[in-house]
Amino acid sequence: MADNGTGWNSPKIAPVGTDLEWQLELRVPQILSMMETCKTMPHISQPLLDKIVKLALGSGLAYKRTILACHCGIHPKHRGGSGVDPYYAQNLVLKISQQGYSETQLDPIMGFEKALSGPLHAVQKAFNDKNFEEAGGYLIDFRDIEFLPTTCSHTAAAINIIEGGGPGLHEELCNAEGNVDIAKVLALCPSWEQAIKDGMPCIVFKRELEAACPELPAFLSTAGNLPSSVMPVQKLDQVAKQRQAAATGRMQQTANKKKKP
Numbered sequence: 001m002a003d004n005g006t007g008w009n010s011p012k013i014a015p016v017g018t019d020l021e022w023q024l025e026l027r028v029p030q031i032l033s034m035m036e037t038c039k040t041m042p043h044i045s046q047p048l049l050d051k052i053v054k055l056a057l058g059s060g061l062a063y064k065r066t067i068l069a070c071h072c073g074i075h076p077k078h079r080g081g082s083g084v085d086p087y088y089a090q091n092l093v094l095k096i097s098q099q100g101y102s103e104t105q106l107d108p109i110m111g112f113e114k115a116l117s118g119p120l121h122a123v124q125k126a127f128n129d130k131n132f133e134e135a136g137g138y139l140i141d142f143r144d145i146e147f148l149p150t151t152c153s154h155t156a157a158a159i160n161i162i163e164g165g166g167p168g169l170h171e172e173l174c175n176a177e178g179n180v181d182i183a184k185v186l187a188l189c190p191s192w193e194q195a196i197k198d199g200m201p202c203i204v205f206k207r208e209l210e211a212a213c214p215e216l217p218a219f220l221s222t223a224g225n226l227p228s229s230v231m232p233v234q235k236l237d238q239v240a241k242q243r244q245a246a247a248t249g250r251m252q253q254t255a256n257k258k259k260k261p
Helices: 016-040 042-058 085-097 117-134 153-164 182-188 193-197 206-211 216-224 235-259
Strands: 060-066 109-113 147-149 200-205
Touching: 016 042, 016 206, 016 216, 042 060, 042 200, 042 216, 085 153, 085 182, 109 216, 117 206, 117 235, 147 200, 153 182, 153 193, 153 200, 153 216, 206 216
Parallel strands: 109 200
Antiparallel strands: 060 200, 109 147
């Protein structure tokens, strides 16, 4: 697959057939009806989410696939458009490293195929470029995005942080230069290797469904991300301060060692 230099490759796909068009015409009104019901009865959003997923899978508008984190971007509707918080993603690396990684403990990873062209592609690309640029290196962009999660984006970001070897916030996971050291991370949590090598199980909604039902990504993000896991977006100056504190601590330790006889 050729890279056009933006990291937004365009894989070859079969043209939209009559069956897909028919399924969209039939299923989109049903999906919209269920989402409308949730506006007045939000307490049933989870059961209706399950119904939408089952409907999409059964009609060929979604499919199950294992996806490597390096192919995951960030959907513009993720958590109301807030994107991935680098502070939270870095802390998630430490938290999971201490507790252990397990697919069974993950929320369902849902998202959409990346749009290949047109206005939606432009919006998705601009959003991802901005989120990664503003993260100041604390999020890793492998420039090979295929899938845009609406749930569990921070888990994918955490795996990319481990593989990318960029600046880290936690000394126990970093080398002497303050960059995340994959060997240290795997020594602390060998189970990370499963996600790094094998990828994460995902439910992938087709790009055509997003184009026909643009309200669906926001609904999946709201209903699919548990309230207890929602973190407010952190200011990047907080990230910088924590990073500086970690660097200062390492420098002080080095200086103390030199003073010892």
